[in-house]
Structure formats: structure tokens, C-alpha cells
Amino acid sequence: MNAMPAREQETHILLVEDDPADARLIEIYLEESGFGDWAIDRAQTLQEALDRLTEQDYAIVLLDLTLPDGTGPENIRRIKSEFPDQNVVVLTGFDERVFGMEAVQQGAQDFLVKGDYDENSLAKTLRFSIERQNFIRRLEETQKIARIGSWEFHPDSGRLILSDQVLSLTKPDHSEVKDGLPSVQLNHLLRRIHRIALSGREVNLDTRMNIPGNGDRYFHVQCKLTRSSTNQEIVQGILQDVTDRYQTEEMRKARDLARKSTEIREQFIASISHEMRTPMNAIMGLSNVILSGDGIQGEQKQMVQAIRDASDILLGIVNDILDFSSIQAGKIQFREQPFSIRSMCRNLEQILGAKVRDKQLTWKMHIEDQVPDLLIGDKLRMSQILFNLLGNAIKFTESGQVALYVELIERNSQRVKLIFRIEDTGIGIPEEAQQSIFEDFNRVKYQHKTYEGTGLGLAITRQLVELQQGRIWLESQVGAGSTFFVDLSFAVESALANGQHIPDVVQTAEGAFRGTILVVEDHKMNQLVARKTLERQWPEVHILMAENGQLALDLLERHDVDLVLMDLQMPVMDGYQATAQIRRHALPRIRLVPVLAMTANAYVSQDTQLQDKGFTDFVLKPFEPEQLFARILQYAPLKTISL
Amino acid sequence: MNTGQGEIDLDYLNTMSGGDADMRATLLGMLIDELPREASILHDAGQRGDVAAIFQASHSLKSTLAYTGHAEAIRLNNQIEETSRQGKWSDEDQEQLAGLLVKISELIAGLTRLQG
Structure with a gap:
């Protein structure tokens, strides 16, 4: 062994050469070539070389193909089988050139023919081999990251050359790997690809393979048909593991399908529920008509009463389902407008009063004096929240008291935070049930009795609270009663608070309306019909009439108006312009007034941008009185809960 | 309810x-007043070709x-409204307008008889 001291940055070379003269010649050439800093270790046999490679890293192995313990390409195969990444340059005799070529095919970087190289060609070969090896290493790292491997198929010889990465991807447990042979599946695949390539078609496909121990994996395969220097066909290609991408795509498809299914289900529920409301209203309305007359007595009256009560429950369920599907679909909207908290609570008191009296319960309501009366928020949803909680309190209380308390917990110049406390002396809720009480479809069971309803009421209530950034929670004791707490924040309107009063609007449980409606309509007959129709329905309604948008604005300045019915086509100023001006008005009581477009045109009513133009909603002309009343009740301030 | 006066249907x-009988009489009177006035405005606009x-x-x-x-007058008027809304107007539309005006004149006569 001829050893030179190694320094940092030196190129470590392992020279495997049994002939001392040839070994010395290499050293001389290296010294003369200006190869840089290098150090050589020498092994005289193949076994000695393998031992040294086990002990130390070498940048290059210069390998003689004729050694005492090995000859020809077998030498390179043995080194490569144990050190596949090792950079090897082969030394061959003049008459062994063919071995040199074979060695390169086996993985050597290059070969030098003894007696046919000089110091320059030696140095050049060694430098290039190092660079090539580094390049290959980087490429393999990249391929590992991209989970991509390369392959080559020689149809004439049937030889298949696979990169390590291909083997690693297709046989990660190496259980089937013997002598670098691919799995049966891969072999079949690549041969099939060759047939496609031969037909001239582009090979660019995704395929699935079952990898032992790793399940089904998806691969992308691409290749092209080339020819060697001897005009032999070679199919060169890549194989990439795209399982992650496939799985992501599959998940996306599944998610899209689930979303679509949900949408269809929600639309179906909403549509069915909506369609159910009309006949339900008819059943309830006609039942009320029969009950209010004198022509029915005794058992028949009780039966009609039962029909009405059952319809009442059914309509409540339909409304719950509609609300729930709107919330689930993210379609629920909150309308901010000024309202009187005390008026709203009084309204609820009226609505629920009959039920409280029927059960002979005590009703208590207290709103702290510090609570400002005028708040800005969605009073419809606020009413719905309290209605649900108070309705439950009454439902689950057989004796004692139901109470509503409203207290101020925080206040600044812009906002207030209120806490609503709904107390009852009812059956109470067991501790283990309190956790799930706000979940969807949770129905209360007590003493083996399941109470009627969808089990959605509290879920809807929680959603309505949380969608407004509020909180809801409860305290309860079985047999002693429950207290539900809701905290919600509201804006306070300082402009309105200073000297202006809230319109005095009260609706009864039957949907009666007492307030001011401004009808903006240039058609004389429609004016008369609107006035008479509304006055007939609600004798205490106050109607203001304007023939065009400009007059409507003047009236709005001078009167407190609760709702505007606005024609669209009018002289002087049309409904669009007038509504735009209303929405820009400095006074909140005008700016926030509900405006219902009145239109005889289907194309206008289908205009999804009607709301963008400032309209709250629309009613179709000619008026259907019931539709007109329903729309007014839907949007007028202090709207009652659907009954 | 069919009034027995041609195609007039006063259900609405x-x-x-x-x-309310007074209200009904008022509305009928307004109809008889309004229809000639509005028909005249439509006629003049058609003559000018002012879409x-x-x-x-x-x-x-x-x-x-x-x-x-x-129904027929409503249908004809709806067509005219839709065409003019789109800013279109042709001789054929003008003929349709004339047809509508004829229907309206029949309508007025029928309503007047109904009014007694």
C-alpha cells in the first residue's frame, strides 16, 4: 500500500491495482497533471478494496479489471452491489476495451485504457467522474423528493434498467427485490408501455399498482422511444408516485360531492318546508274562522280546536326546519335596524301571555332602568331567540313562574352588552343532558316522556346567538327549574337617542299592525286599493300616500314611517332613485326604514340585485292581499314571531 | 266571477x-275614467314612435x-310593454298597439254597461 497523508479538501482516491508499476504510473501522472490536492490509498485485491470502502469514503475508485481475486466486469458489479453510489473509474488493458464499455453499463463513470492515457486525460477523466457523480447524487435527491424515478427498456435484449428510486417506489419493503429485478406488475406495465410507444402514440398515463406492504399506489408514467448509437430501440421514461395527488383529488371530489348533496338536501328541505307553510296557514286560518263563529259547538268545536293546535305545532316544526336549513346553508342574514327593547319584550309578553295563563303560571318581566330602550340590531332574530327560550320555559313548567330579566353588563358610547336571563321553575335538565342540550335534533326526555318538537329549537337559538357573536349557556337543577343566559351586544344610535322618539308600533299575536306605512304610487286606483286594503286589514294603520319618489322623501322627513311600499316606475323621481336617497339619508330612522318594491313585472321581481339597490324585498302587483300583509308583517318593525 | 260582459272579469x-259596494262603484268609475286617458297617452306615444x-x-x-x-287586453299590453322595454318598435308592434286600443274601447263600453 502506498499512502500519502490526507489533508482537508483533498480528493481521496482508492487505487485498486495489483501491478506496482501501473500504480506508480498513476501517481506520477497525477502529480504532473496539477489535479489538485489528492491522497491515494492502494488496494491490491478486490477484497482489500471492499474492506477499505467499508472503512472510509473515497471520491473515486480507480479499479483495475484484472485482479488476483476478480476479473472483468464482475469486479465493478461486486463493488456496485455493495456500494451503489460509489464513483468508479475502470482501468482496462488495451485488449480489454470491451470490458471497459461493459463496466460503464454496469455503473462505472468511465474507463481508461492502460497505455492509452496521459496525465491530462487522467485528470480530466477523474474530474468529470466526480462532477458526474455529484450531479447524479443531486438528481437522485431531487427524484427522491419528487418521488420520481427513471427507467430504460431495451426491447431487443429485453433488458430493463431501473433507477434505485423506481425500485424504492415500487417495492418499498424490498421483499421481492432480487438482483434488481422489478416486480411482476412493473415488468408487465413497462412492457405494455413499450407496445404503446412502438405504435407511435404518446405515453403519458396514470396507473395503479398494488405495492406489497404499502397497498394501492398511483403512478404517473411518461416515456419516449429513442435509438442507441447502434440504432437499437430504447424506451426511456420516468415513473412518479402521484398517490398523494390522487388521494387529494379523490378527497376533493368526495368533498364536492358531499357539498353538492348537502346543497340539494337543503334546497329540498327548504322547498318542501316552504310549500308546506301555505296549506298549513290555510288550515290554521280556516280553523280559526270556524272557531270564531257561532255555528260550531261541543265535540265538533273541540275537534276543530285540536286541528288548529296540531297545525300550530306542525307549522312551528316547519319553521324550525326552514330556519335550520337556512343556518346550515349559511344563508341567514341579520338586519340591523333601530328597535325598542321594551316594546319588543312587551310584544313577546302579549304573544306568550295566553299560554302562560292557560297553564296558570306566574309571569314576570323586568328590564333594568339602565338598559337603553333604543338599540340597533336584528330585532326579529332577537325576538326569535327570546321566544324560543321563553316558549321552552313555559312548555317545561307545570307550576310556578316563568320570568324574563334584561340587564346591562357593559356600555360605551357606541355599544351596549346586555344579558337576558330566562328563568323557570320547571322540570329542570339533568347535568349529563346539559352538555348536549344545544345540539341539533336534541329532544328533551323527562320521566320516559319525549316532548314534541324537532329538537332544533335550542340548536337554532344557539346558532342565532353565536352568529351575532353572543353567548348562550344555562344553569339547571332537576325538579327546581332552569335559567338560560344570553349575552349579546347591540349598537346604540346616539342620533336617535337625542330627542327623537321611536315609532309607536305594536303588533299583536294575530299579526295586527298599528304603525305608519308610506305608499309611494302614482296610479290612482292602486293608491286607493292599497289604502283601503290596508285599512280594512288593520283599522289602526296610518297610511301616507305619495305620488312619486320626491314627495315620498318629503313625507319621510316629516313623519315617522315604519315601512315604505315603493312603486318603481313613477314620474319626477322613480322608486330606484328614491330608495337610493333613502339609504343615503343622514337620519337613521329614514336610512334604515324597510322599503318594499311594488312591481308588476316578473323581470324586476327576479332581479337578484333588488336588495343591492336598497330594497328590503318586493311585493307583486296586482296585490294579493294576503301576500301584501305577510310581507308587511315580515319586515315592519317589531315583527311578531311566526305563529 | 264572470260579469257576462264579454271577456271582462271583475273578480280582482x-x-x-x-x-264594499261603494268601493266597488268607485273603482269601476275610476276604471272608466282612467282607461280612455291612459289609452290616449299610449296612442299618442305610438303615433310619435316614442318607445x-x-x-x-x-x-x-x-x-x-x-x-x-x-285577458286578451292584458296579454297584448304585456307584449307591448316588454317590446318597448327592450327599446324595440316595429310596424308589427304598431299594429298590435292598434289592436290593443280597439280592445280597450270595447272594454270601456262593456264597463260602462256594467256601471249602468
């Missing part, structure tokens, strides 16, 4: 009268005709 007018004015007149007439329940 009666509904909106809410069983915007035709649309305005036709739109106004739409509400009035709704009280008559006259």
Missing part, C-alpha cells in the same frame, strides 16, 4: 273592494287593466 276588482313613452304608458296601463280581468 271585487276582491279588492272587500265587499320610452310607449313603455311608460303601457306600464301604467298594466295596473289599470289588471282590474278589468280582460
